[in-house]
Amino acid sequence: MATSGNWASGGAGWVAHEAIFDRVFAPLTAAILDSADLAAAQSMLDVGCGSGTLLAAAVERGVRATGVDISATMAEAARRRVPQATVHLADAESADLSFGGADPYERVLSRFGVMFFADPVAAFANLRSATASGGRLAFGCWRSLAENPSFTEGTSLLTAQLPDPPIQLDPAAPNSTSPHFTAPGPMAFADPDRLRTVLTDAGWREVVITPFDFTLDYGEGAAAVEDRIAIILATSTGARAERILRPALGDRGWAELVDRVREHVTAQLTYGRVQLPAATWLVTATS
Ligand SMILES: C[S@@+](CC[C@H](N)C(=O)[O-])C[C@H]1O[C@@H](n2cnc3c(N)ncnc32)[C@H](O)[C@@H]1O
Numbered sequence: 001m002a003t004s005g006n007w008a009s010g011g012a013g014w015v016a017h018e019a020i021f022d023r024v025f026a027p028l029t030a031a032i033l034d035s036a037d038l039a040a041a042q043s044m045l046d047v048g049c050g051s052g053t054l055l056a057a058a059v060e061r062g063v064r065a066t067g068v069d070i071s072a073t074m075a076e077a078a079r080r081r082v083p084q085a086t087v088h089l090a091d092a093e094s095a096d097l098s099f100g101g102a103d104p105y106e107r108v109l110s111r112f113g114v115m116f117f118a119d120p121v122a123a124f125a126n127l128r129s130a131t132a133s134g135g136r137l138a139f140g141c142w143r144s145l146a147e148n149p150s151f152t153e154g155t156s157l158l159t160a161q162l163p164d165p166p167i168q169l170d171p172a173a174p175n176s177t178s179p180h181f182t183a184p185g186p187m188a189f190a191d192p193d194r195l196r197t198v199l200t201d202a203g204w205r206e207v208v209i210t211p212f213d214f215t216l217d218y219g220e221g222a223a224a225v226e227d228r229i230a231i232i233l234a235t236s237t238g239a240r241a242e243r244i245l246r247p248a249l250g251d252r253g254w255a256e257l258v259d260r261v262r263e264h265v266t267a268q269l270t271y272g273r274v275q276l277p278a279a280t281w282l283v284t285a286t287s
Contacts, residue, residue, distance in 0.1 A: 006236055007048075007070050007071050007074075007116060008070050008071060009071070010071060010073070010236065010239075011050070011051075011069075011071035011072075011073035011074040011077070012073050013233070013234030013235070013238075013239055014050060014051065014074065014234060015050075015051050015073055015074065015077040016234065017227075017230050017231060017234050018050070018051040018053075018077070018081075020218070020227045020230060020231055021231070022053055023217075023218075023219075024216040024217060024218060024231075025053075025111065025112075025216075027212075027214035027215075028111060028140045028212060028214060028278070028280055028282075029053060029054070029057070029111060031140065031212055031282050032054065032109060032110075032111055032138055032139065032140050032282065033054070033057055033109075035138045035282060035284050036107050036109050036136060036138035036284075037107075037136065038057075038058060038061050038063050038107060039061065041063055041106040041107045041136075042063065042064060042106055043063065043064040043065075043066070043102075043103065043105050043106050043107070044058045044063050044064070044065055044066070044105055044106065044107040044108070044109055045066050045067070045068065045097060045105040045107070045108045045109070045127075045130065045131075046058070046065065046066070046067045046068070046109050046110065046113070047068060047092045047108060047109070047110040047113045047114055047127060047139070048068070048069055048070070048092065048110055048112070048113020048114060048116070049067030049068060049069050049074070049075075049078050049087065049113065050069060050074045050077075050078065050111075050112075050113065051074055051077035051078050051081055052067060052077065052078030052079075052081045052082040052085065052087070053111060054109050054110075054111055055067045055078055055081075055082040055085040055087070056081060056082045056085075058085070058109075059082055059084045059085055063107075065082065065084070065085040065086070066085065066086045066087070066088070066099075066102065066105065067082075067085055067086070067087040067088065068087075068088045068090050068092045068095065068097065069087070069088075069089065069090075069113075070089070070090065070091050070092070071089075072089055075087050075088070075089040086099075092113075092114075092117075092123060092126065092127065093117045093118065093119065093122060093123035093126060094122070094123075094126060095126075097126065097127065097129075097130035098130055103132070104130060104131055104132035104133075104135065105130055105131050105132065105135060106131075106132050106135045106136070107135060107136050107137075107138065108127050108130070108131050108135065108136070108137045108138075108139075109137075109138050109139060110139035110140070111139070111140050112140060112141060112142070112186070113139070114139055114141060114189075115141050115142070115184065115185060115186055115187070115188040115189055116184045116185065116188070117184060117188075118184055120184075120188070120198045120202075121198055121201045121202050122202075123202075124198060124199055124202030124203075124204065125202040125203055127202075128202055128203050128204055128287050131287040132287065133287060134286060134287065135286070135287045136284060136285070136286055136287075137199075137204060137283070137284060137285040137286070137287070138282075138283070138284050139282075139283050140212065140280050140281070140282055140283070141186075141188075141189045141195075141280060141281050141283065142186050142187055142189075142190065142279070142280055142281075143187075143190050143211065143279040143280060143281060144187060144190040144279070145187050145190070147277075147279035148187075148277075148278060148279050149276055149277065150216055150276040150277075150278060151186070151235075151237075153264075153265075153268070153276060154228065154229070154232050154261045154264050154265050155232050155235070155237055155238055155241075155261075157257070157260055157261050157264060158232070158237075158238060158241035158242075158245065158257065158261065159237060159241055161241070161245055161249075161257065162240075162241060162244060162245070163244075189281065192209045192281060195209060195281065195283065196209060199283070199285055203287075204285035204286065204287065205285065205286045205287070206284075206285060206286040207283070207284075207285045208283070208284045208285070209281050209282075209283050210281065210282045210283075211279065211280075211281060211282075212280045212281065212282040213277065213278065213279055213280070214277075214278050214280075215275050215276070215277060215278065216275065216276045216277070216278050217273065217274075217275050218231075218273070218274035218275070218276075219273065219274065220272050220273050221272055224273060224274040225262060225265050225266050225269075225274060227274070228265050228274045229258065229261060229262060229265065232261060233258075242254070245257065
């Protein structure tokens, strides 16, 4: 059974800001699509499809697109956005991904949707069993927290106020294999050796794990600052901080705290733009 954090009951913040996420993740989206070689495929499965970015891209390329997501909010958003795709509300770790009869998929893709499985070997074996022989897996996932300041920049001003602030990072061990980094969560596959072992133990072959670095570019000026704040508050960490701190500080105290985040983001503008580095793995494998 997947522990998927709060995803099963969450996703509203993600859906509300899907356009910002799509803008800042655009370079990775393009890289996943390139490495998937969709032109040579007839069918694809998008794992943890969210509101359907990869489904839309597949449909545009004439590929039969199926999405699976554990969040009803996300699945509904994907159905709305990409009516030509078939979207299932299910746990990709354990569900029968043929959904009662679909042919095996020629491609299995994901953008940040495969790091939340309680038993990743079982989950990737389940994905493989739904993939045509010789079919391709292509996904993007985060590298370490230490290499991805977007998880802490600004957000740490909020989490510092929480009764149980998140653990401090050891910058000397960016790919730490402590439970914090192997537990289901965005950084579950920070360690490429662990990721390779998970995939090969699940039966995938020809595993290629390539670093893919890009810039999360929120755009220019005050609008970009507000977009960045919207994303900080839409993440599970930001949303949790708001849930706990807003009642504790009152609306005014909360607004003052968000103002401090706004000042922090503004102070870090680079030539007037909000930009943060992103460190991901681009992963391909064959079934
Ligand atoms: C970080 S979001 C990424 C969404 C989308 N792929 C995108 O890039 O916009 C992670 C997604 O994975 C989904 N998810 C998490 N665990 C899952 C599971 N066990 N089975 C299916 N979907 C899952 C979440 O509900 C969420 O939509």
